[in-house]
Amino acid sequence: MQDLLRRYGAALTAAFILLTGFWLLVLVILPNITLFEASFRPYLPVVDVGGPRDTYSLNNYAKILDNSVDGSILGIPVHMPVHILTFLLTITYSALVTILCFCLAYPLAFYLSKVVSPRSLPTLFLMLFVPLWVSEVLRAFAWYIILALKGPLNWFLLTLGLIDAPVRWIAGYDGIIIGLVYTYVLFMVFPIYNAIQSLDTNQIEAADDLGASWWRIHWRIVLPHSKPGIASGAVMVFMLSAGSLLVPSLLGSPNSNWFTQTIQQWMLESQDWNTGSAYAFMLLILCTVFVSLVMRLFRVKLTDIAK
Amino acid sequence: MSAGIDLDNVCCDFGSFRAVDHVNVNIQPGEFFSFLGPSGCGKTTILRMISGFTDPSSGAIRIGGKDMKGQRPNQRPTALIFQNLALFPLMPIWENISFGLEVRGVDKATRRKKADELLALVDLPDAGDKMVSQLSGGQKQRVAIARALAVEPSVMLLDEPLSALDLKLRQHMRAELRAIQKRTGVTFIYITHDQGEALAMSDRVGVMSQGRLQQVANPRDIYNNPVNGFVASFVGENNILPGSVQNPGAGIASFETAIGTFRARLGDQSKGDVKLYVRPEHMTLLAAAGAENSVPVTVADVSFEGNFIAVQGVTANGTTLTAELRNDGSATVPAPGTQMHMTFDAARAAILPNTTGA
Ligand SMILES: Nc1ncnc2c1ncn2[C@@H]1O[C@H](COP(=O)(O)OP(=O)(O)OP(=O)(O)O)[C@@H](O)[C@H]1O
Ligand SMILES: [Mg+2]
Numbered sequence: 001m002q003d004l005l006r007r008y009g010a011a012l013t014a015a016f017i018l019l020t021g022f023w024l025l026v027l028v029i030l031p032n033i034t035l036f037e038a039s040f041r042p043y044l045p046v047v048d049v050g051g052p053r054d055t056y057s058l059n060n061y062a063k064i065l066d067n068s069v070d071g072s073i074l075g076i077p078v079h080m081p082v083h084i085l086t087f088l089l090t091i092t093y094s095a096l097v098t099i100l101c102f103c104l105a106y107p108l109a110f111y112l113s114k115v116v117s118p119r120s121l122p123t124l125f126l127m128l129f130v131p132l133w134v135s136e137v138l139r140a141f142a143w144y145i146i147l148a149l150k151g152p153l154n155w156f157l158l159t160l161g162l163i164d165a166p167v168r169w170i171a172g173y174d175g176i177i178i179g180l181v182y183t184y185v186l187f188m189v190f191p192i193y194n195a196i197q198s199l200d201t202n203q204i205e206a207a208d209d210l211g212a213s214w215w216r217i218h219w220r221i222v223l224p225h226s227k228p229g230i231a232s233g234a235v236m237v238f239m240l241s242a243g244s245l246l247v248p249s250l251l252g253s254p255n256s257n258w259f260t261q262t263i264q265q266w267m268l269e270s271q272d273w274n275t276g277s278a279y280a281f282m283l284l285i286l287c288t289v290f291v292s293l294v295m296r297l298f299r300v301k302l303t304d305i306a307k
Numbered sequence: 308m309s310a311g312i313d314l315d316n317v318c319c320d321f322g323s324f325r326a327v328d329h330v331n332v333n334i335q336p337g338e339f340f341s342f343l344g345p346s347g348c349g350k351t352t353i354l355r356m357i358s359g360f361t362d363p364s365s366g367a368i369r370i371g372g373k374d375m376k377g378q379r380p381n382q383r384p385t386a387l388i389f390q391n392l393a394l395f396p397l398m399p400i401w402e403n404i405s406f407g408l409e410v411r412g413v414d415k416a417t418r419r420k421k422a423d424e425l426l427a428l429v430d431l432p433d434a435g436d437k438m439v440s441q442l443s444g445g446q447k448q449r450v451a452i453a454r455a456l457a458v459e460p461s462v463m464l465l466d467e468p469l470s471a472l473d474l475k476l477r478q479h480m481r482a483e484l485r486a487i488q489k490r491t492g493v494t495f496i497y498i499t500h501d502q503g504e505a506l507a508m509s510d511r512v513g514v515m516s517q518g519r520l521q522q523v524a525n526p527r528d529i530y531n532n533p534v535n536g537f538v539a540s541f542v543g544e545n546n547i548l549p550g551s552v553q554n555p556g557a558g559i560a561s562f563e564t565a566i567g568t569f570r571a572r573l574g575d576q577s578k579g580d581v582k583l584y585v586r587p588e589h590m591t592l593l594a595a596a597g598a599e600n601s602v603p604v605t606v607a608d609v610s611f612e613g614n615f616i617a618v619q620g621v622t623a624n625g626t627t628l629t630a631e632l633r634n635d636g637s638a639t640v641p642a643p644g645t646q647m648h649m650t651f652d653a654a655r656a657a658i659l660p661n662t663t664g665a
Contacts, residue, residue: 202393205360210407210458211381220406224397 039277060278083262087283090259091290093173094241097180098188101237102230104181105188109229110222112189113196114204128186136183140250143179144170147251175251176258180241187240188233195229196222231300235291242287259283309494310371310384310461311336312357317366319352319518326352328518329366334496335510336371336461339488341497343505344515345541350498351390354464357496358387371461386455390466392447394439400426400450401435407458425453429487445476452487462494469504481508502542506530514538534575536661539584546590546628548583552576552658562658566622569600571656582661589655590630592618592641597650604628606645616640620649 004013040056048054064083071078071085073092078085112124131139146153147169154166169175199222207217223230248258263283267276295301312334319327327349334340342350355361357368359380368375375383386407395403402409404425405418413421419435426432429449439447448468455463465484469477485508488495499505505512506526513523514537522534533539540547550564552573560573562583571583596603604620607627615631618641622628628649632638641647 200391200393202389202391203395205380206387206389206393207395207406209358209360209380209385209387210454211410212406213381213410216410220398220409221395 035273035277036281038274039281041274043272043274060275061282063275064279064282083259083279086257086262087259087286089173089257090242091287093177094180094238097177097184097241098234098238100177100181101185101188102234104185105192105233106226106230109189109192109196109226110218113193114199114201128189132186136246137250139183140179140247143175143182144250147175147178170251171253171255173253173256175253176248176256179247179251180244183244183247184237184240187236188230191229191233191236192226193229195226199225227298227300231295231298235295238291239287242283309336309492311338311494312462312496313367313369313372314353314357315367315369317353317356317363317368319349319356319361320364326518327356327363330518330520332513332520332523334494336494337492339485339495339497339508339510341499341505341509341512342515343499343502343512343542345500348515349518350500350515351466354387354466354496354498357462358385358464359383360387384461385464386458386460386462387464388451388455388466388468390468390470392451392468394447394451394454396439398439399435400437400439400442403439403450404435404453404457406454411458421457422453425457428456428490429453430483444472445480448472448480449483452484456487456491456493460493462496463488465495465497467499470499470501477504484508506542514541516541533584533657533659536582536584536659539657539659544587544629544631546585546587547661548585548626550583552581559653560658565624566602566626569651569656570653571600571658572654574657574659576658576660580661581658583656584659585651585656587617587629587631588615588633589651590628590649591651592620592630592632592638593648593650596648599650600653600656601648601650602628604647604649606641606643606647609640609643620647 004016008016039060040058041054042057042059044051044054064087065081067082068080069082069085071080071082071089073085073088080088112121116124134142145151148154149166149168153169154163157163158166169178203221203225204217207221212220243260244258245260245264248256248261249264252258252261259279260283263276263279266272266279270276314330314332314334317327317330318325330353332340342353344350352361356363357370357375359375359378359382370384380387395406398406401419401422404422405413408418408421422435423432426434429452431446431449431453434442434446434450439450442450451468468484469480472480481504484495484497497505497508506529509526511523511525512529514521514529516537522529522538524532529538529542533542536547539545548562548564548566548569550562553561553563553568556573558573559570562569562571564583569583571585574581591597593601602620602622604622606618607621608619610617610619611634612631613634615634616638618630618632620628620630630649632640
């Protein structure tokens with residue numbers, strides 16, 4: 001703050017603060033408060049809005065308990081309300097996406113921060129970033145094409161003789177998982193890269209010198225050190241996946257349903273913004289609770305992540 | 308168990324830069340050997356080659372007579388103590404110390420017992436459950452030593468382990484390290500740029516400059532009989548006088564300089580340019596001229612250094628010479644401006660090549 005004042009003078013500093021305040025208040029806080037308020041009111045024809053029937057209740061939130069159906073989560077048969085099933089499937093597969101992202105990102109981050117020579121680093125980073133220049137819609141469509149039944153991936157695998165018949169990639173949740181991993185893996189790579197980067201290479205060498213095998217070096221030295229980075233990457237990937245709408249819409253199959261799609265159906269197809277808002281807030285709150293529980297389980301604190 | 312180490316014509320190149328240049332030395336089992344040299348002379352590189360983190364470009368390294376070519380660091384009977392210690396900050400002290408045993412599949416109770424024994428050895432009992440960040444610099448130092456000793460290495464490699472400590476602690480740790488080495492009988496290879504440290508602790512010292520080993524000898528010989536100007540000036544102070552040898556031969560020779568002709572021990576002359584080196588503590592101040600090796604000077608400056616008094620004299624042609632007098636009351640301290648004579652014993656002065664022996 002003092003620093004800002006000294007560097008830019010009073011007028012510019014005031015402008016910065018006002019703009020940031022405006023952004024926070026008008027573009028983030030106000031819309032959310034409006035939706036939050038709306039989520040407790042019933043969906044009414046315009047003439048009744050503000051009338052005697054327009055009262056606060058938890059009815060919109062209770063709608064999630066309607067319509068029990070049979071389904072299965074990871075092969076376990078269940079019988080529960082359809083929207084709760086969708087929600088559980090959403091966080092289950094988001095967690096799976098998070099784990100897959102970690103499995104891909106950790107070796108890559110380690111390679112980038114400790115193995116490659118610093119001179120080739122800028123090129124490698126550029127190669128990682130280039131896909132981000134293309135819009136998310138185009139990237140999702142690209143995967144739609146790659147994964148199509150008669151698409152290049154099946155053609156390639158068939159030509160190599162690795163498969164006998166084309167694989168239906170976009171079936172169940174497979175397409176969504178592939179798409180989400182592709183879209184969000186970098187959000188896992190960079191926090192872990194930063195964390196491993198800050199590890200003194202001498203510690204790795206010291207463990208090596210004491211006779212540790214490479215997996216023990218990772219298990220005892222590198223992984224514990226990069227825990228805050230892994231945690232922040234995992235929180236980001238999980239939240240972004242659970243909140244993604246584009247990828248599930250484009251790469252979903254007839255028998256997949258993401259919770260954001262349910263919210264979209266309430267808002268756009270049923271025109272019921274009130275219930276849609278209620279569902280959106282339930283998604284936010286339940287995901288936050290889930291993430292906090294997992295963080296407690298792995299003994300990570302929020303302050304570690306902020307570091 | 309301790310092992311000897313042979314470095315046989317070892318070179319190490321980084322691109323076109325030769326960091327270590329044809330180093331040959333045989334280190335005895337159980338010896339305390341120091342590599343001494345200025346920053347950037349290749350000391351750490353030698354240690355990294357012995358421990359296996361860097362491969363020599365040419366030459367062979369043998370530990371206990373066994374060629375180490377192709378052996379990974381975790382297969383060598385060495386333990387390295389890093390310049391910055393590299394303790395594991397997320398583990399308590401006892402786990403740090405017993406990490407090498409954990410790797411070897413030793414059960415937890417035995418590990419804890421061994422860690423406590425080692426903590427007692429390095430005089431840090433009860434520190435086992437603390438974290439690294441709770442220890443002082445000297446205590447971390449000891450933990451690093453204990454961690455290295457835990458794997459019972461035949462050779463300990465220490466990279467300037469005391470450089471981060473303050474003077475008092477450094478002196479204390481010198482004695483401590485020496486005692487630990489004697490107690491365990493392990494071969495110690497010690498790296499330092501501090502000549503006092505090297506001379507005080509080592510059985511033998513190897514002085515290095517620009518990747519080359521200049522001289523390997525016991526501390527006394529390094530100080531009293533340096534082979535060249537680099538060793539003479541890196542280890543201790545000198546009055547250095549350029550000039551030329553008058554009657555070349557073995558033993559004592561005459562050396563003509565701008566301030567007179569002196570007699571001194573003649574070192575290796577084959578390397579070209581030579582200079583006369585006289586240590587300040589071998590200079591004596593006399594009121595009248597001495598029999599030989601005597602120069603008239605005007606006392607310019609007297610500085611009191613505690614255990615000695617440094618007297619600077621200027622000769623007729625403006626050359627400054629320094630004499631150090633012991634502060635034991637035996638010598639009278641002259642006042643600046645006094646006319647005196649500086650003299651030295653021919654056996655205590657040396658005519659040495661000033662090149663680094665390329
Ligand atoms: N990995 C490397 N790549 C290129 N040059 C290197 C590398 N490691 C060391 N060098 C160079 O080799 C020379 C010797 O380095 P080394 O670390 O052995 O010096 P040192 O004697 O230990 O110095 P210090 O007392 O400062 O620790 C230095 O000039 C250094 O720049
Ligand atoms: Mg070094």
